[in-house]
Amino acid sequence: DARVTQTPRHKVTEMGQEVTMRCQPILGHNTVFWYRQTMMQGLELLAYFRNRAPLDDSGMPKDRFSAEMPDATLATLKIQPSEPRDSAVYFCASGPLRLLLGTDTQYFGPGTRLTVL
Amino acid sequence: GENVEQHPSTLSVQEGDSAVIKCTYSDSASNYFPWYKQELGKRPQLIIDIRSNVGEKKDQRIAVTLNKTAKHFSLHITETQPEDSAVYFCAASNARTGGFKTIFGAGTRLFVKA
Numbered sequence: 001d002a003r004v005t006q007t008p009r010h011k012v013t014e015m016g017q018e019v020t021m022r023c024q025p026i027l028g029h030n031t032v033f034w035y036r037q038t039m040m041q042g043l044e045l046l047a048y049f050r051n052r053a054p055l056d057d058s059g060m061p062k063d064r065f066s067a068e069m070p071d072a073t074l075a076t077l078k079i080q081p082s083e084p085r086d087s088a089v090y091f092c093a094s095g096p097l098r099l100l101l102g103t104d105t106q107y108f109g110p111g112t113r114l115t116v117l
Numbered sequence: 118g119e120n121v122e123q124h125p126s127t128l129s130v131q132e133g134d135s136a137v138i139k140c141t142y143s144d145s146a147s148n149y150f151p152w153y154k155q156e157l158g159k160r161p162q163l164i165i166d167i168r169s170n171v172g173e174k175k176d177q178r179i180a181v182t183l184n185k186t187a188k189h190f191s192l193h194i195t196e197t198q199p200e201d202s203a204v205y206f207c208a209a210s211n212a213r214t215g216g217f218k219t220i221f222g223a224g225t226r227l228f229v230k231a
Contacts, residue, residue: 043206043221056218091160103168104149104210104219108160
C-alpha cells in the first residue's frame, strides 16, 4: 500500500552544518505538511503546501529553515545553519484534500530523527 | 490564533476498562476532526475521524463524539488492550475551504496495564 517516504531516517550533524530532509508524498496527494516533534513541544506545524504552493510557513524560523516542493513527488526541508535546539523528529505528511467531502486526512512518513551536536 | 486543548496528558487504565480522551477547539470554522495514534518510535497513524455534520462515529472498539456547540470532541476506547498503549493526538481543521491548517492537540499518553 502507498506510503509517504522520508530520507534520511536518521541524521547526526554538527552545529553550523546544513541539513536537508526529503519527503516523497503519496502519488496523487495534493497537500504536504512538515512537522517537528519534540517531547516538550509535541507536534509543531512548520510548513504546509497545497498543489506545490506554500500556504503557511508561519511555524518555521525563517532565518534558518526553508521548505520547497520542486515537483509533485518531492518536498524538501532545509536547515542552514543547524543548531542543537533543532534536534527533533521531523515528519512529513501528505493528504488528498477532499473539499467536497470536507476531509483533510494526513498520512505521515516515518520521520527523520535529527541530532545536532 | 487557533488552538486545540487535549486532556488528560497521561491516562492509565486496567486492561478491559474504557479510556476517554477529550479535546476542545477554538476555531468555530473547524469542521474536520481526525484522531491519530502514535506508538513509540513510529509515525502517527489515523485511527478515526469525524466531520462536523456527524455527532458520533464508531469503528469496532473506538468511537468519537462531537459537540459543535460546545466545541468539544472525544475519543472513546472500550475493552482496552495492552496494544492500545500509545500516544493519541486529536486535531481540528477547516477542510471545506482548503486554506486552513490542521491544529493538533498536545497528545495523551495512554498506558493499558495487563
